[in-house]
Amino acid sequence: MDIEKIRTLIALMEESELVNLEISSDDEHISLTRHYDAPAPTMMAAPTAGAATPHTTESQPAMKAGSVETSPMVGVYYSAPSPNDPPFIKVGQKVQAGDTLGIIEAMKIMNPLEATQSGVIDEILVTNSEVVQFGQPIVRYKA
Incomplete structure (x- = not known):
């Protein structure tokens, strides 16, 4: 079985x-099994009839402007090709579509994470060796 067939699965x-x-x-x-920590269920108390629920914008974080680059798969994000090398990207760096933003290791395979657009890195949203989920934001570009 070839690797592309496994990636498709x-x-x-x-x-x-x-x-x-x-x-x-x-x-x-071939047998594939995903192992991930599911978020623990939360219990919500029902509001009482006389209780007022305050709505403040200060308690909710504001979404920053700018587009994000998301993870195409579940795996471990690495910011550099090896521990002794400099990171692929830094905040304020200009990248072109196709530039490597990091590496995502999935099933012992190192997959390059490439920029899908050109722009300036505003924020790196994950840390080196962090487990990332499919669709999780990795970097934010300046608006």
Whole structure:
């Protein structure tokens, strides 16, 4: 089985939010299982009839302007090619579409994270060696 077929199956799992996928044929067998920490369920107390709920904008963080680059897969984000090398990007750096923003390791495969657009890096939203989820914002470009 070739690596592209495996990547296609992984993408299918992520899109469909499947936890397990098993495929067998005469000469091949592949079994994929996603392991991730699901957020703990939270209990919300029902408001009492006489209680007023304050609505303040100070308690909710404001979304910053500018487009974001998101993770195309679940994995571990690395900001540099090796621990002794400088990071691929820094805040304030101008990048072109196709430039490497980092590496995402998934299933022991190092996948380059490439910029999909040109712009100036405003904020790096993840840290080196952080586990990232599919669709999680990685960097924010200046507006």
